[in-house]
Amino acid sequence: LNLIKTxxxxxxxxxxxxxxxxxxxxxxxxxxxxxxxxxxxSSNNRQHPWLKQGKTVPVIWLTDTPETGITALASGAADYLVYAQLSSPLLERSLRLTIAYARSQYQRKAGKSQHQTQLDKANPTSSNRKKVRYLCNDFSECKYAESAIKRANAQLEQRVRERTAELQRINQELTQEIQERQRVENALRDSEERFRQLAENIGSVFWMIKPDLSELLYVSPMYEEIWGRSCKSFYQNPYSWLDTIHPSDRTSVEMDVAQVxxxxYHQGRLDIEYRIVRPDGSIRWIHAxxxxxxxxxxxxxxxxGISEDITDKKRIEEELHQNKLFTEKIANTSPQLLYLYDLITGVNVYVNQQSVELLGYTPEEIQQSGVKFFLDMIHPDDLPLLNELPNHFTTLADHEVSEQEYRIRHKNGSWRWLRSRDIIFRRCANGLPEQILGCAIDITAHKEIELQLRESESRLSAIINSISDGILIVDQQGIVEFANPSAEKLFNQPLKNLVNxxxxxxxxxxxxxxLGIVRPGGKLGMGEMSIxxxxxxxxxVYVVSLRDITERRQAEEALRESEERFRQLADNIQDVFWLFEPSSNxxxxxxxxxxxxxxxxxxxxYIDFNNWLDTIHPDDQxxxxxxxxKYPQGELITQDYRIVRPDGEIRWICDRAFP
Known part of the structure; x- marks a missing residue:
């Protein structure tokens, strides 16, 4: 009403x-x-006292539906207005038309009453005939007024018809608008119901709040399960969630929220992780x-916003972190060189700290060198082995272990022998090996021992062919299969008469x-034959040894010296050297x-072989x-196993046995 100006x-x-x-x-x-x-x-109560007032003063019916308004019109109301469509122009037009129509109706009734009075005066008695003109004059004025009223009524009725048509049009538009609004409301209600079902059934807390955090508009029921507090308390105090934040995280969270x-909110979304303290004292991680x-x-x-309980995720992350640290500690304390090698790029993706002790290079130096590290450090004679690695691993299954031995230059310039054991760690999408996981040990000392053994064997062969003892190899049928040059001399027979x-x-x-022997110079001597x-x-076969006893003392002394050299060699190497008789254990x-x-x-x-077996870890025995x-088969056998020392410490042993 305050906006009406006309x-x-x-x-x-x-x-x-x-x-x-x-x-x-x-x-x-x-x-x-x-x-x-x-x-x-209602349709059964159309004579309401207020509608009867419309016979003297027009009644405008304010209603929520057009149907109720039409019922009011039929019961005597001058007009009706619908709440949803109410506006100042519509209210002003309704007031002006209804009041004007009521006033015209009142003037029309008043004109009829005056006209009847003038007709009664039109039949005067003889004594009153002098007043006819006045009366006629008055009647003409009445007719003129009546004509004016008719014109006004006609205009008013035309306005009413226009108003009725307009109201019908508005009513139709309102009906369509109401139907459309009902459709939209139904769709909105369905959408809100789906949203509510989604919000109330997801495992996270969905919430909606005013930008200044002064009023909480909505929070899903999951808040009570995660926070351990009622939704009602959150509605009553929208700032209460800040009090639940862990003291160590509260300052940073408040700063992030305040900054946004x-x-x-021009910086966009807020994405933070923090801890909360539930009423029972338990702590949970939240991702908001x-x-x-x-x-x-x-x-x-x-x-x-959405707040998710990530306590389990954080626990798993922490466990993974601890496992990673545990694995790294094991890897870095292992005496073996552990690595992850990429076959495609030729780069070590990972190397443990043992690289410093074995090669003199830190893991970072090896990784920074990239593919050049192996190209520059591997012995030239072993480079073909490196180049063949991709092809070699294409023939292996995932569980197969590949052993390689190669030389690599230490940072101090010396060459180190490494023995690696590798398995396929990852394959490409096409199934070809991409990365290999391996470990390597320094076998430089072993290689030196092998070299010494080969030299010893070479020396032994030289000794057999050069010693003064005659050596014969005789088969089960008594046929000589081999004879050394000294046997030719001691048996006084040429080799062709001995062999075969x-x-x-x-x-x-x-x-x-x-038995008697012929010594150099043709002198007879005494020989000792053992089989x-x-x-x-x-x-x-039978090994027949014929020795000139004359030189026995000298030979025994030489043998003792040879054994002493062997013992000194075995006693002074860092690894454990052993001799074992398989037939007697x-x-x-x-x-x-x-x-x-x-x-x-x-x-x-020496007392009991089982005393050594008892030191082996039960899982490896x-x-x-x-x-x-397999020792009696004369095979070269390499194996890794664990031992348990008397103090309970467990050590890994790499054992290499050869006949």
């Missing part, structure tokens, strides 16, 4: 029907605006994401016999480093015994 309106406002009746008894009004919610009107609010919702003008009018001929002497294993049984070229010799590595006494080993059973 007419001046004075309004008396009452809130009850009794107050309204009291007001109209004290004062007259041009129109009544009646709220349908105050009065009940001060920027009017918030984003602004803007209106058509681009202003933020609310903020929505019968030995001709009794063969008694384990006994020593003496042993062994295998030669895979066949059982007897340990013949163990070098002193055994006591340092095993932590036990060497003397116990079966595989070790299986390897030992």
């Amino acid at each position: 007419i001046q309106v004075e309004l008396d406002w009452v809130t009850t029907e009794s107050a309204a009746l009291e007001a109209i008894s004290e004062r007259s009004y041009d129109a009544y605006l009646v709220d349908a919610q105050l009065l009940q009107l 609010i001060q920027s009017d 994401r918030a984003f602004p919702i803007r209106n058509s003008a681009g202003n933020v009018y609310r903020v929505a 001929h019968e030995f001709g002497l009794p063969i008694v294993v384990g006994e020593t016999a003496e 042993a049984k062994t295998k030669w070229q895979g066949e059982p 007897q340990i013949l010799y163990v070098s002193p480093p055994y006591e340092q590595v095993w932590g036990g006494s060497i003397g116990n080993l 079966e595989s070790v015994l299986d390897k030992i059973s």
